[in-house]
Amino acid sequence: MKKLHLVGIFLCLPLISFAQDKGLFSGGFESNSQYYVDDSKTGDFEFDDPFRSNSYLRLSYEYKNWFANIQGEAYVPQALLNYYPEYEDVNLGTFAAGYKSEKFEFTLGHFYEQFGSGLALRTWEDRQLGINNAIRGANVKYRPTQSLEFTALYGRQRDGFSVSDGDIYGFNAEVGLDDLFNFEETGLDFGFSYVGRDEDLDISNPDFESLTSVYSGRIDFSSGNFYAGLEYDHKTDDVYTELGNIIEDKYFDGNAFLLNAGYAKSGLGIDATFRRMENMAFYSQRDQSANIFNQNIINYVPALTKQHDYSLTNIYVYQSQPRLSFNPLGKAGEIGGQIDIFYKIKKGSSLGGKYGTKLAFNFANWYGLGGTFDVGNRVFESDGFFGFGEQYFREASLEIRKKFSKDWSGIFTYVNSFYNKRYVIDQSGEVDSNTFVAEATYKMGKGKSIRMEGQYLSTKDDMKDWAGGTFEFNLNRNFSFFATDIYNFGNDDEDKQIHYYNFGGRFTKGATSVGFGYGRQRGGLLCVGGICRFVPESTGFTLNLSTSF
Secondary structure, eight states, X not given: OHHHHHHHHHHHHHHHHHHTTOSEEEEEEEEEEEEEOOBTTTBOOOSSOSEEEEEEEEEEEEETTEEEEEEEEEEOSOOSTTSOTTOOEEEEEEEEEEEEOSSEEEEEEEEOOEETTTTSEEOOEETTTTEEOOEEEEEEEEEEETTEEEEEEEEEEEETTEEEEEEEEXXXXXXXXXXXXXXXXXXXXXXXXEEEEXXXXXXXXXXXXXXXXXXXXXXXXXXXTEEEEEEEEEEEEEEEEETTEEEEEEEEEEEEEEEEEEXXXXXXXXXXXXXXXXXXXOBSSGGGTTOSSOOSBOSOOOOOSOOOOSSGGGSSOOOOOOOOBOSSSOBOEEEEEEEEEEEEEOTTSTTTTTTOEEXXXXXXXXXXXXXXXXXXXXXXXXOOTTOEEEEEEEEEEEEEEEEOSSSEEEEEEEEEEEEEHHXXXXXXXXXXXXXXXXXXXXXXXXXXXXXXXXXXXXXXXXTOOEEEEEEEEEOSSSEEEEEEEEEOTTOSSGGGOOEEEEEEEXXXXXXXXXXXXXXXXXXXXXXXXXXXXXXXXXXXXXXXXXXEO
C-alpha cells in the first residue's frame, strides 16, 4: 500500500506543477494487449489468463535546467507470452530527477547510457523485445569545452521491478581532437571507456575476483567523403558460467575489435564493417548469462547484418554469438563483417528512367572463431586473431527501388542466404535459401493508397518452401487496413503446412494511434535492430494503443 501511495505522489507532482503553469509537462501512454485462443494448427493455449497486457505510462517534467521523469508499468493479469517472468502486476518501473546545463549534467535514479559503439556499455529500452536494462544510480557528465566530455556513473541494473546483484561503475571520455588542433576539413575524435561489474559470490577459489572490468579505446576519422572508425575492447578475467551455473575453477578474459569505414557522395554510398568478438558476453549478474529474455545485459552486441522489412526474409535471421561456451557446443565468439553499397541511377538515363532508380546491395558473412576446444576440460586454444572456424551465416541481398509514375512505385528484393541452425539457435541442420519479394504502392491522392507485396522463399532444407502476400489499404491519413499471410506449403509434414494469416486495421489522429487485429504468430526469433528474442506460436486478437501529450 505504501508503494502505491508513493507512486501516486510521484504521478501527481508533475500535474501540480503543470497546473501552476510552471515548466513543461509531457507524457505518453502505450498498451499492447492480446487475447489468445485455441487453434488446431498453432496449438491450444495451455496457460492461465488468455487475456494479457503490457502497459506503460511515462510522465516527464522540465523546469528551467531541472528535469524529472517516471514510468509506471502494468502487466495484468500477466505479461504477454515469453516476456521476462519478473515483469508482473502493477509497479513503478523507472524514475529519475536531475539537472542539465551546457557544461554540466547529473541524473539520480534510472538512466540510459552508451559508451562508444556499446561494446563496453549500453542501456536502453525496447518494449517489443521486453528489454529495459536501465541503471539505477547516479550519472554525471561534464563538458569543460566543446571538444571535451567526461562521464562517470554508478548503479545497479534494472531486473524486473528490482535491481541486479552486481554493482556497475563506469567512466567515459570523449575528446574532439579536430577542435583542439583546429582541423578545418578533417574530423578526428578519440574516446576511452571503463566499465566495471562488481558482484561478490561465495567462491573459495583464490583466483576469483568479484570485479570484472572492460577497457575500451576508439578513434573516429573523417575527411571529405571518407570516414573510418576503430574500437578495441578488453575484458579482464571472469569466472566461467555454463547454462546458468558458475564453474568456480575456470576463468577466461575476452576482447572485441570493431572496424568501420565508408565513402559517401551524392548518388553513391559504401559502408563496410569488420568485427571480431571473443568471450564478450557481459552481464550485471553472472548467473543470468544463459537467460533468454535479454535481461541484465551490460553491453550491446547486435547482429551486424541487413535489417529486412519482410516476413519471409526474417525467418532465417542471424543473432550475434559473443559468448564462450563448451556446452552444448564449443563456441568462443564470432568473426566476420558486412558491406553495404547504395547507388542511385540518375534520372533521364536509360536505366534510371524519368524518376531514377535506387539500388542497395548488402553482403554479410559470419564465422565462429577458429581454435581447439577441449570440451571435457573446458579449455579453448585460439588459432589467432584471424582464425576462422565454422561458418554461421552468409547472406547476399539486392534491393531495387523504382518510381514508375507519380502514382506508382515498386520495390524488388532478392536474398540468398546460408544459415547454420546448429550454431546460431542450437538446433540441428543447415539451410540454403533464396527469397524473392515484389512490392507495389499506388497513391490515389488525399492520403489514400494501396500497397501490395508478394514473397517466395525457396529451399530444399528445413521447413522447405514458403509463400506470402500482403494487401494494405490506407483510406485516408487516419484509417488503414491490412491483410497478410505467409504459407509454409512446402513442409514435408502436412500438419505443419500452416497459413500464418493476420488482418486488422489502425486509426491515427494526431499523436494517438489505435491498432487492432486477429491472426497467427509464427514461432521463432523476433529481432529489432539486430537484437532478438524468441516468440512462441500463438493465435489471438490484438489491441495496441499509444498516445503522447
